[in-house]
Amino acid sequence: xxxxxxxxxxxxxxxxxxxxxxxxxxxxxxxxxxxxxxxxxxxxxxxxxxxxxxxxxxxxxxxxxxxxxxxxxxxxxxxxxxxxxxxxxxxxxxxxxxxxxxxxxxxxxxxxx
Numbered sequence: 202x203x204x205x206x207x208x209x210x211x212x213x214x215x216x217x218x219x220x221x222x223x224x225x226x227x228x229x230x231x232x233x234x235x236x237x238x239x240x241x242x243x244x245x246x247x248x249x250x251x252x253x254x255x256x257x258x259x260x261x262x263x264x265x266x267x268x269x270x271x272x273x274x275x276x277x278x279x280x281x282x283x284x285x286x287x288x289x290x291x292x293x294x295x296x297x298x299x300x301x302x303x304x305x306x307x308x309x310x311x312x313x314x
Contacts, residue, residue, distance in 0.1 A: 235279045235280065235281060236279070236280050236281070236282065236283060236285075236286055236307065236308075237263075237277065237278065237279050237307075237308040237311070238277075238278050238280075238286055238305055238306060238307045238308060239275055239276065239277055239278075239305070239306045239308070240275075240276040240278060240290060240294060240303055240304070240305050240306075241271075241272040241274075241275055241276075241303065241304045241305075241306070242272060242273060242274040242275075242276065242294075242300050242302070242303050243271075243272055243273055243300070243301045243302040243303075244273040244274060244299050244300060244301065245299045245300075245301055248298070248299030249267060249273055249274065249299075251298070251299055252274060252297055252298075252299045252300060253265050253267070253274065255297045256274070256276055256294070256297065259278075259289070259293060259294070261278045261279060261280050261285075261289055262276055262277070262278055263277040263278060263279055264276070264277045272304075276294075283307075286305070286307070290303060290305055
């Protein structure tokens with residue numbers, strides 16, 4: 202049995218049915234935690250649409266936005282671990298043709314309005 206959202210215990214068979222990985226990170230209050238981050242990308246001229254379409258196919262990408270300023274695209278991602286974030290950026294995002302530079306910013310604290 203494992204703690205689920207700090208209130209209930211579930212069996213391994215239920216965990217498998219619900220597709221809940223183990224171990225999964227829990228906050229001090231017992232809630233499942235995810236790691237959220239923004240990835241800022243510079244893109245080759247004329248490749249923005251292609252890159253956006255490729256990023257939109259990645260399950261962990263929650264939003265893909267074209268932005269003004271120093272960077273061309275801003276991506277919001279949610280992953281389970283820092284290792285997953287590393288693998289996502291270095292193996293999947295970096296392999297997309299047209300991306301020339303990335304900067305990853307992990308969200309430490311967020312207030313939702």
